[in-house]
Amino acid sequence: MAALDKETTDKIDVAYVARLARLYLADTEVQTFQGQLDHIVGYMKKIDELDLSNVEPTSHAVTLQNVFREDVVKPGLAVEQVMANAPAQVSDQFQVPKIIE
Amino acid sequence: MRYLTTIGLEVHVQLRTRSKMFCGCSTAFGAAPNTHVCPVCLGYPGAMPVMNRDAVKMTIISGLMIGSRISEFSKFDRKSYFYPDMPKNYQISQYDKPLCVGGSVEIDIDGVSRRIGVTRIHLEEDVGKNMHFQHSSGIDFNRAGVPLMEIVSEPDISSPEEAFAYLLALKQILLYAGVSDCNLEEGNVRCDVNCSVRPEGQKEFGTKTEIKNLNTFKGVLNALKYEIPRQVDVLESGGKIFQETRRWEVETGVTIAMRSKEYAHDYRYFPEPDLAPVVTSCEQIEELRRNLPELPRTRRERFIQQYSIPEYDAGVLTADVAVADFFEQSAKLSSNPKAISNWIMTEMLRLLSEREMDIRKVVVTPAALAGLVKLVDEKVINSNSAKEVFALLFEKGGEPDQIVREKGLVQVSDSGAIEKFVDQAIAENAKSVSDYLAGKDVAAKYIVGQVMKMSRGKANPQLVASIIEDKLKVEKMKRGG
Numbered sequence: 001m002a003a004l005d006k007e008t009t010d011k012i013d014v015a016y017v018a019r020l021a022r023l024y025l026a027d028t029e030v031q032t033f034q035g036q037l038d039h040i041v042g043y044m045k046k047i048d049e050l051d052l053s054n055v056e057p058t059s060h061a062v063t064l065q066n067v068f069r070e071d072v073v074k075p076g077l078a079v080e081q082v083m084a085n086a087p088a089q090v091s092d093q094f095q096v097p098k099i100i101e
Numbered sequence: 102m103r104y105l106t107t108i109g110l111e112v113h114v115q116l117r118t119r120s121k122m123f124c125g126c127s128t129a130f131g132a133a134p135n136t137h138v139c140p141v142c143l144g145y146p147g148a149m150p151v152m153n154r155d156a157v158k159m160t161i162i163s164g165l166m167i168g169s170r171i172s173e174f175s176k177f178d179r180k181s182y183f184y185p186d187m188p189k190n191y192q193i194s195q196y197d198k199p200l201c202v203g204g205s206v207e208i209d210i211d212g213v214s215r216r217i218g219v220t221r222i223h224l225e226e227d228v229g230k231n232m233h234f235q236h237s238s239g240i241d242f243n244r245a246g247v248p249l250m251e252i253v254s255e256p257d258i259s260s261p262e263e264a265f266a267y268l269l270a271l272k273q274i275l276l277y278a279g280v281s282d283c284n285l286e287e288g289n290v291r292c293d294v295n296c297s298v299r300p301e302g303q304k305e306f307g308t309k310t311e312i313k314n315l316n317t318f319k320g321v322l323n324a325l326k327y328e329i330p331r332q333v334d335v336l337e338s339g340g341k342i343f344q345e346t347r348r349w350e351v352e353t354g355v356t357i358a359m360r361s362k363e364y365a366h367d368y369r370y371f372p373e374p375d376l377a378p379v380v381t382s383c384e385q386i387e388e389l390r391r392n393l394p395e396l397p398r399t400r401r402e403r404f405i406q407q408y409s410i411p412e413y414d415a416g417v418l419t420a421d422v423a424v425a426d427f428f429e430q431s432a433k434l435s436s437n438p439k440a441i442s443n444w445i446m447t448e449m450l451r452l453l454s455e456r457e458m459d460i461r462k463v464v465v466t467p468a469a470l471a472g473l474v475k476l477v478d479e480k481v482i483n484s485n486s487a488k489e490v491f492a493l494l495f496e497k498g499g500e501p502d503q504i505v506r507e508k509g510l511v512q513v514s515d516s517g518a519i520e521k522f523v524d525q526a527i528a529e530n531a532k533s534v535s536d537y538l539a540g541k542d543v544a545a546k547y548i549v550g551q552v553m554k555m556s557r558g559k560a561n562p563q564l565v566a567s568i569i570e571d572k573l574k575v576e577k578m579k580r581g582g
């Protein structure tokens with residue numbers, strides 16, 4: 001969360017976050033979302049008005065813990081089903097543009 | 102100028118579970134593409150992950166084996182990045198609350214033992230596999246969601262050889278712990294290597310590079326043997342090292358800078374809301390600690406003490422936990438553990454390596470080997486016949502005494518019978534006899550060989566040798582020696 005902490009102390013850099021998320025936004029969109037996000041962050045900052053010095057930071061809103069399943073194999077989907085939603089396929093695999101490292 | 106090297110390793114180990122980390126899909130290797138997948142590991146919206154209990158347990162056991170502190174509170178986080186082999190566009194991993202913190206692995210370099218610190222062990226899911234076709238790539242998600250334990254070392258490693266020794270020691274511990282098959286051919290263990298150099302005397306570390314996704318230990322060794330001098334050369338010629346990710350090219354033996362992915366290092370971790378935290382009580386940790394398998398080093402020391410075998414033997418026998426188990430089961434049934442050790446270190450390991458077999462698959466039982474050693478010790482069979490019996494046990498299994506009876510291998514220690522063979526051999530090998538009498542002692546060995554042949558290998562060789570010696574002495578006197 002380090003990266004976001006840094007951002008939220010001031011403003012969210014919408015253009016940067018959009019690039020990370022592979023979203024291509026027009027300048028006007030960046031402005032619109034910037035305004036909306038600033039508003040949301042400002043709203044969340046109301047929390048700062050409370051005295052939270054004795055409250056532990058939480059990572060989860062519910063109090064559940066240790067939700068496990070046993071190590072048992074269950075059949076997967078049929079390959080036809082798996083590929084049914086693939087926009088493109090090659091040899092029963094999801095086809096993507098050539099990956100160059 | 103002398104340079105100091107600093108190396109840290111991130112080792113990804115596939116855990117030995119039957120099903121994936123967050124769903125019931127099989128982890129079996131080698132299935133047809135996209136046949137071990139479901140909505141969870143394909144990252145379908147709304148599909149909910151549920152933690153594999155055994156994967157968490159195995160990670161904690163691994164931590165205990167290397168002396169980690171086990172976190173009473175641990176949680177999972179989403180690591181966001183985009184790559185075609187990752188269906189959700191985030192990987193479920195652990196950021197600030199890993200399951201295990203700290204620990205160390207002991208290595209031996211040139212007889213000196215050192216501890217390499219471990220920073221943490223966390224649990225995460227593997228990604229899919231890319232196949233490259235002529236004009237496109239294909240993604241197989243069978244491996245996506247397979248549980249991976251990431252073991253991060255401290256930057257304590259100072260040479261390629263130490264890195265190699267660390268990996269071997271770690272693998273041995275994990276095999277002893279039974280938490281991974283550590284099968285490198287199947288990609289069970291993969292390493293990322295961080296490495297930097299700095300001039301001697303400089304306090305702060307140099308700029309590091311990361312070599313990604315090495316899937317053999319030799320690869321780690323060779324990549325470092327290339328990368329360290331490369332960095333030194335750059336600095337010596339007044340250049341600068343860039344913090345970058347590099348790839349090891351096996352064919353050409355060089356590391357190459359990978360196209361840097363822009364912003365790739367801003368993973369924007371945040372808590373995985375779909376998974377509840379893992380809370381492990383002191384009692385649970387102590388329970389696991391009590392049932393922990395012995396460490397390879399502890400077992401080696403114990404073998405030396407308990408079975409009075411040389412340090413060398415103990416080292417060979419404990420290298421593979423299954424070999425150590427076989428030895429121990431057999432030695433417990435025998436009054437001659439050293440002989441058991443000899444059979445395993447020579448015949449057994451030779452046959453296993455010739456056949457590329459695993460000792461877990463052999464048909465010869467520890468009890469049969471103990472029985473064979475007893476037959477030799479009681480001089481029921483000689484060592485020639487014992488080799489024959491071992492070979493049969495290795496092929497078909499069975500009981501050694503039964504094989505000895507069936508094959509008629511009981512040692513002939515009846516001196517009358519042996520004398521007959523000796524007389525015949527002396528009569529038939531006049532040349533060897535006169536050679537011996539002319540002072541060539543080795544000629545007697547040839548006659549021993551002839552007698553052993555006549556007895557079809559069953560004669561007691563010591564008895565044969567002494568009878569021949571006596572007879573030849575008599576012969577010598579007869580000829581006026």
